[in-house]
Amino acid sequence: MLNETQIINQLKAHFPHYIGDDAAVIPSSGNQSYIVSKDLLIEDVHFRTAYFSAAQLAHKALQVNLSDIAAMGGKAQFVLCGIAIPVEQGQYAQDFLEALAIACKNAGVVLIGGDTTRSTGKLFISISVIGSSITENIKYRSTAKMGDVVCVAGNLGYAHLGLIACEQTLPDLSNYKNALLCPEAKIDEGLWLAEKSCVHSMMDISDGLYIDLKRLCASSQSAAHIELNDLQPPAAFKKICEHLHLDSIKIMLTGGEDYGLLCTVDNTHYATLAQAFKHKFGYSLQNIGTIVAGRGIYFTENAVPKQLELIPFSHFGEKL
């Protein structure tokens, strides 16, 4: 069967103007546009009820969608929730919906509707979020420019370590488990970066830096060069990866579900922007590479070209 990229390309052929970003942009009033995203969360594909409480899942379901809106530079306003509920999970689903309503209120968004039905199989959740933005501030994947600095806001690979810890019921590692179970979308960062004209392109990192940067490059008809020495894992992260016999760099490149922001920035403005970002948010807008001519991602290590065998992230082994 086709993979997700092939399916998207198939649909994009019919509607080239719209499909291909984290969210779609439709007209609103004056200089504003609405930004619309939709994400599915499928039991045993994206989560397991064994280690996701209903409240954690509600929080995550919302944040995943808020992240899509933030990645376009918008502010979320409205949410719709579709849920298909197996009979034996009635209480879990009820708790989920109650927690979702509260999470929406806390995030300042309004739950405006949806659909509930039973499921003969797994628990199936579909969230749609509608946000808004000043039209000219909206950021796309397709507008990276040659020479741009490739930047990441947020940790890389933390949620993947968390997934391993949850799947293998490892003790401790709560920092990483939280990254998986309770991600926080980079909402303020997305809005702030969207206001800056030196930020040429943006998306969120939901499927792992490697695959998502490849998508951004493909959209922008360009390539990225990553010097692996610039991708230094934090010491504690590295230590746990070593303990688990994992390659920390590979986990940082392929781990999904971190919901950081990936953006490309005019190289003459990067230093100033990074300083202001650090001052505003208290952590770094990391420089991890450069947009270059070509296709795909080129890696170097100490300036020497390096081939990496990277397997794109999937939650439980299979991938569409």
Place this chain on the structure above:
Amino acid sequence: MLNETQIINQLKAHFPHYIGDDAAVIPSSGNQSYIVSKDLLIEDVHFRTAYFSAAQLAHKALQVNLSDIAAMGGKAQFVLCGIAIPVEQGQYAQDFLEALAIACKNAGVVLIGGDTTRSTGKLFISISVIGSSITENIKYRSTAKMGDVVCVAGNLGYAHLGLIACEQTLPDLSNYKNALLCPEAKIDEGLWLAEKSCVHSMMDISDGLYIDLKRLCASSQSAAHIELNDLQPPAAFKKICEHLHLDSIKIMLTGGEDYGLLCTVDNTHYATLAQAFKHKFGYSLQNIGTIVAGRGIYFTENAVPKQLELIPFSHFGEKL
């Protein structure tokens, strides 16, 4: 576990202003609003691939949502599709998405995005549609007035007969099978009725007249009186029901998936409206009852009160 109405009421308590109609209304520009709906289609809850071709399912998935928009008096503009695909149904899903893209084009709506993922269980489809309308034309469930004529546009019970025919693999009955497999949303009728100020409330009939009219009455804090003699089944429909040992009136009252329109009309304007409707659309806007004080639905037969035991429609026996 809670049923769908209880779940909706639980969420409505948090967001009373929005939830409760076929679709939600959000601001757009000038005198326009956007109307947003979301519907789930779950394999073996709403459809079976045994008798739904991928193209039929795509057509229906779109029409079900277009019906929600039409029921509010809006015109659909944008569609998002989320789909979770079991590995063995890859080709079916691909055909579905291709057919959905074409169905969208034919309906003059733009597929702007969505999400695709695998499913470890059944095929799950979530469609969201965004339509628009002149704000003051939008019709709600909650605005029926005492004395209004209760009107139905479209056949009642046809899709239910079609479901029985498909489930029992009965020969012929293609008219009814088509009603189930290829419903046509009452798009033009919805827009036309929305322009009429004498139409006080409107919704679509997706779960059966009885349950949907009860919902409209509950929203409008009123009741409806139905004289069963006014609900005459067409001769051919009646004959088939008799042949299948079914009560044709009960099938008309409880059969779901017809996607007709239910509206309530100022009684002084009904006759003129019905004449204009017949002239415009070539079939009748049926008068099936009256909005009265109280709660629920009151039935009479030849003006004598009648109790009916009605089991709300569910596709394959179970109901959330």
